Amino acid sequence: MHIAEGFLPPLHAAAWGAASAPFVVHGVRALTREVKENPESTLLLGASGAFTFVLSALKIPSVTGSCSHPTGTGLGAILFRPPIMAVLGTITLLFQALLLAHGGLTTLGANVFSMAIAGPWAGFGVYLLLRRFGAPLMVAVFFGAFSADLVTYCVTSVQLALAFPDPGSGVAGALAKFGGIFAVTQIPLAVSEGLLTVLVMRLLMQSSKSDLVRLGVAKLAGRSDRKAAA
Amino acid sequence: MGMSRNAKINTLLLLVVAALAVLPLALGLGEGKEEPFSGADAQAEAAITELKPDYEPWFTPLYEPPSGEVESALFALQAALGAGVLAYYFGVRKGRRQGAAAAAAAAGSGTPGDTRAED
Incomplete structure (x- = not known):
């Protein structure tokens, strides 16, 4: 999904950059607030960023x-x-743009927007x-x-189609x-990613249940347990 | 095998992911392609040149790995950094859990014969 350096016309590059910037700025604020209010989150934040680093x-x-x-x-x-993911994803994309020539600085806005x-x-x-539906x-x-x-x-496909419409059949x-x-x-890679994310979440349930409860992902006890206790 | 149910499910998840990656190779799904298993990103670049043959990238990367080998080394470095941080995280959590369990055991089961727990 990395649109290569210079491969979006300047106008498109600028527009996607402008669209992404507020999300990233808002994300930086959310991230600093999270670290300040819940310093115990820092380690798990690092692990979440690391997961993106590995998979991408x-x-x-x-x-x-x-x-x-x-x-x-x-x-x-x-x-x-x-x-918060907007920030962690941007860091990963910057690393790849600067060190791997994968993606780019001019296409960073578009790549940040999609990923x-x-x-x-x-x-x-x-x-x-x-x-919400009880899954x-x-x-x-x-x-x-x-x-x-x-x-x-x-989203990457849409971004490229908007920038390079087909001469005959358009966007x-x-x-x-x-x-x-x-x-x-x-599609098969998304299945793999789903399975790997489930794997990490299972490991987190075993090792860091209290963090997951605080973040609202897991409950301390099942619904049936609470009913029994009431 | 003395694997817990949890470990079995986790292993199964990894096996399915590995199978999803290996099957396209084993079934030869790249055959008949000019460049089997090339990157989708590079294919998109080719499609752009096809759709707009006169398009010239107007900016070039500030730094480009000098060879494919260096590039794959940097990709491996990226994966290794991420894997290292993940391993550190789970290691710290495991250590804390074991420490807490040991402390609880020492505080809870101070039997008469066990003086070491009192230290």
Whole structure:
């Protein structure tokens, strides 16, 4: 989903940068507030950022015969809400743009918008919706992470289609083309990301239940237990 | 095997992820492609040049890894950094849990014969 350096026309690059900036600024505020109010969160914040670091570095073969990478943003979005993930995702994208020539500074705004904003919000939304409808935690976590991953790549396809419409079939034609490259390739990877996020969440349930309770992800006791106690 | 149910489920999750990554290779799904298993990002760049042949990237990366080897080394470094921090996190949590459990055991079960717990 990394749009390469210089591969978005200046106007598009600037527009996506302007669209992303407020989310990142808001995210920095949310992050500093979280660290100040809950210093015990710092370690888990680091772990969430680390998860994105690992997953976005892994280029994995897919059924389309090409390779792509997961994003790892669903976990942090579910644990700490999407604004904080906007910051952690931006850090990862900056690292890749500066050291790996993967993505770029001129396309940073567009890449931040897809991976660090749209993906996390979509993933968090799906997670929250499923929880409201009473889905088990791990089912909601799986579909949340799956959606964060897939939506990121769909947004990238839209960004490229808007910048490079097909001479004959317009934006729709270009969207089909970029969608074919990104979105289809991404489906099995999004499944993998969902499973890995479930794995990490299971490990967190074993090691850091109190943090998950404080963050509102897990409950101290099941509903039936509380009823029995009442 | 003395694996707990939890460990079994976790192992199964990892196996499914590994299978999803290996199957496309094992089934030869990249065959017939000019460049089997190339990156989707690079394919998108090619599609842009196809849609707009006169497009010239107007900015170049400040730093570019001098070779594919250096690039993959940096990607490995990124993954290693992330994995290291994750491992550190779970290690610290495990240590704390064990410390708390040991302290609770020492405080709770101070049997007459056990004087060491009193230290």
